[in-house]
Amino acid sequence: MNALRLALFYLRFHRAKTVILVVCVGLTIYLPLVSHWLVGEFDARMTARVGVHTATPLVIGARGSRFDLVLHALNFRPLPEGSAFGAAELQRLREDGLAAPVPLFLRDFKQRKGRGFPIVGTTMDYLDFRDLRFAEGGAMALLGDCVLGAGTARAMEAKVGDAVTPDPGSLADLTSLPLKMRVTGILKRTHTADDAAIFTDLKTAWVIAGHGHGHESGEGNETVFNAALETAGEVDGGNLGSFHFHDPPEKLPLTAVIALPKSEADSVILQGQNRFLKQDAVLQALEPAAVVGEMLDVILRAKRFIDANQLVVAVCTGLFLGLVILLSLRLRRDEMETLFQLGCSRAMVFWLQVAELGIVVMMSVVLALLGVWVTLDYVDGMMRGMGL
Structure with missing residues (x-):
């Protein structure tokens, strides 16, 4: 009988x-592995939207938390109430000629069953800017x-020609119009927040948010919105011309x-304009790369503290393991003597x-890797659900 048996x-x-x-x-091995991966994965996902290939030079939005504005704008998470601003800024950016503006109006898509998806009201410039291709x-x-x-189409089991209808945020939400939308295209997978979005033009998003409505043909001034809250509105050839805004x-x-400056100098001039810098300014212009970099720097500093703590835990675990082995050897002295006597x-x-x-170490490694795999799978799904 050998030593292994x-x-x-x-x-x-x-x-x-x-x-x-x-x-x-196992826990001593698991903690540094999973924390290292989580920070690396978060870093990769956050910088992917501000990186070289899909760089987002500037984001303009309501003054408030810089982190909220950048993260919500890049990952299509609606900002808190009161964070929206008038589309007059869009026209002003066009008149300035310093940058090509790409507008975003975000709205949550509520499904009766299953997860929700952000409705992104924008222009075709966004698809060109992100180099999004159609599948x-x-x-x-x-x-x-x-x-x-791609992710939205798969989750909703939708294809070109189908119709999708967002539910109101709640039964008391009398401003949202459950407009039935026609699916005209499905994008190729990009492994970014774009996979989990529903893209429309600005007017469609505004109608869904309750800033406009249309009339059913033959119903005079009686709107679909007021006449039948339980019936989804639909745009067709008969009522297209009746849609208007409040x-x-x-x-x-x-x-x-999203502002796309024509040059570095134009970017500096745009950020330095008085309407973004004065104390009572209602808007701010931010460089996402700088904001995300600042946030990641804070996270990395926290990770260094966690790593130091994990090193102490690892040393304590090693000492504990050594103590267990020494005590085990002392308690097993008679057992060892018996083995000597047996030859x-x-x-x-x-x-x-x-x-x-x-x-013991091998079983611990297997346990740690299994824990890492389960954690990564859970966090990956959670991040995708957040649009990261």
Whole structure:
């Protein structure tokens, strides 16, 4: 009977001690592995939207938390109430000529069952800017058209030609119009927040948010919105011309504007304009790369503290393991004497201890890797649900 079999028999007999050792060592291995991966994955996902290939030079939005504005605008998470601003800023940016503006108006898509998806009201400039390609169909052309991200289409089991209808945020939400949208295209997968979005033009998003409505043909002034709250409105050839908005174009809301300066000098001039810098300014112009970099710097500093703490835990676990081995050897002195009397050499006893320790470490590594895999799978799904 070799040392490995004896070690297995011993560990199986002393199950409680074996489980405690495996869990302690496994956690010591698991914590640094999972924290390293999580920080790296978060870094990669955050910088992907401001990186070289899909760089977002400037984001303009309502003054407030810089982190909220950048993260919400890049990952399509609607900002808190009161964070929208008038579309007059869009026209002003066009008149300045310093940057090409790409407007964003975000709205949550509520499904009766399953997860929700952000509705992104924008222009075709956004699809060109992100270099988004179509897997099926084409771009939205009319009021009520929409384009689905790859993940959205898969989750909703939708294809080109289907109709999707967002539910109101709640039964008390009398401003939202459940407009039935036609799917005109499905985008190729990009592994970014674009995969989990529903893209429409600005007018469609404004209608869904309750800033405009249309009339059913033949119903005079009676709107679909007022006449039948439970019936989804739909844009067709008969009522397309009846859709109108409650406010002038310059007062319709935007969540953010992605500004694409024509040069570095234009970027500096735009950020230095008085309307973004004065104390009572209602808007701010931010460089996402700088904001995300600042946030990641804070996270990395926190990670260094966590790493130092994990090093202390690892040392304590090693000392605990050594103490257990020493106490075990003392308690097993009679057992070792019996092995000597049976003809086992001192080398055999040594390899028996090595085998026991090796099995414990191997089981701990397997447990740690299994824990890392489960954690990564859960966090990946959570991040995708957040649009990261």
